[in-house]
Amino acid sequence: MTAIIIDGKAVAAKVRERVVAATAKLKAEHGIVPGLATVLVGNDPASEIYIRNKGKTAKAVGFNSFHDSLPGDASEATVLAKVKALNADKSVHGILVQMPLPRQVRDDAVLDTLDPAKDVDALTPYNAGLLLSGRAHLVSCTPAGVMMLLKEYVGDVAGMEALVIGRSLLFGKPAAQLLLAANATVTMAHSRTRDLKEVCRRADILVAAIGKPNFVPGDWVKPGAVVLDVGINRIDAGEGRTKVVGDVAYDDAARVARAITPVPGGVGAMTIVNLMRNTLIAATAIHGLPPLDI
Numbered sequence: 537m538t539a540i541i542i543d544g545k546a547v548a549a550k551v552r553e554r555v556v557a558a559t560a561k562l563k564a565e566h567g568i569v570p571g572l573a574t575v576l577v578g579n580d581p582a583s584e585i586y587i588r589n590k591g592k593t594a595k596a597v598g599f600n601s602f603h604d605s606l607p608g609d610a611s612e613a614t615v616l617a618k619v620k621a622l623n624a625d626k627s628v629h630g631i632l633v634q635m636p637l638p639r640q641v642r643d644d645a646v647l648d649t650l651d652p653a654k655d656v657d658a659l660t661p662y663n664a665g666l667l668l669s670g671r672a673h674l675v676s677c678t679p680a681g682v683m684m685l686l687k688e689y690v691g692d693v694a695g696m697e698a699l700v701i702g703r704s705l706l707f708g709k710p711a712a713q714l715l716l717a718a719n720a721t722v723t724m725a726h727s728r729t730r731d732l733k734e735v736c737r738r739a740d741i742l743v744a745a746i747g748k749p750n751f752v753p754g755d756w757v758k759p760g761a762v763v764l765d766v767g768i769n770r771i772d773a774g775e776g777r778t779k780v781v782g783d784v785a786y787d788d789a790a791r792v793a794r795a796i797t798p799v800p801g802g803v804g805a806m807t808i809v810n811l812m813r814n815t816l817i818a819a820t821a822i823h824g825l826p827p828l829d830i
């Protein structure tokens with residue numbers, strides 16, 4: 537078997553078109569321009585690239601984009617004051633505080649200060665709780681992207697055995713909740729899972745978010761499974777170059793899977809566009825307008 541390659545870029549482009557159209561409509565009919573604010577503490581080069589891309593994309597889809605850089609030694613109080621100012625700023629509908637934060641700034645303190653209505657990364661307990669309660673509003677961007685890819689390439693996942701490897705707040709936990717809400721039979725695996733190979737071999741849908749290059753070998757993949765590889769790992773490609781690979785040994789897995797996401801160009805392509813979608817959803821809700829069908 538040779539797997540279908542799941543084209544995240546193509547699916548992301550369709551979502552982006554819908555976001556652009558709905559943004560133009562919101563502006564034309566209500567004079568509202570969604571605003572996305574990003575906050576970066578310190579100067580981690582990877583985070584700087586992510587933040588720059590988010591700002592560029594926000595402008596490209598028709599949003600206002602705001603950015604604040606704080607020094608790496610900024611106190612927690614300084615970061616919280618910035619978040620409070622953005623909470624109060626009426627031109628801002630989405631706030632993204634880039635993680636990881638320096639040690640002196642507690643993630644939880646930031647998330648407890650962030651207005652859940654503007655929590656476009658969906659990391660606050662309020663938005664996580666809504667998802668758990670079956671009343672999802674703002675949903676974490678990458679898991680939402682995985683569900684969009686499944687909708688496009690699988691359709692109904694009801695009754696399928698879905699495995700999520702990884703239990704982070706950003707990806708694993710919301711991904712499992714979304715799969716459960718879609719009526720899959722969900723297993724969550726993590727570093728303490730026993731006999732992960734056997735657990736993987738049962739999965740009709742295998743979602744890997746581990747952060748370890750090529751961690752899942754091809755012979756762990758059930759023949760005919762759908763593989764969604766969330767990992768983004770930079771590895772040495774020789775001659776001083778690096779390349780990005782996922783958490784699944786792609787070539788071997790692609791020989792047995794029914795469909796598989798490449799890295800890059802698969803799941804990763806969905807994240808930024810869902811951040812834009814969340815900002816638009818947040819802007820609509822903050823202004824008391826009916827939910828958008830995008």
Ligand code: NAP
Nearest residue numbers: 678702703704707726727728745746747766767768804807
């Ligand atoms: P994370 O917070 O580091 O979580 C990693 C998870 O993997 C943990 O739950 C951990 O288990 C589990 N794990 C580690 N070693 C394992 C092992 N040997 N066997 C089974 N499970 C193991 O990472 P994350 O933020 O979820 O991200 C995971 C990967 O996805 C990273 O490569 C990241 O770059 C990527 N990612 C990409 C996007 C995107 O496409 N835009 C978005 C988010 C994440 P424990 O909980 O037991 O420690």
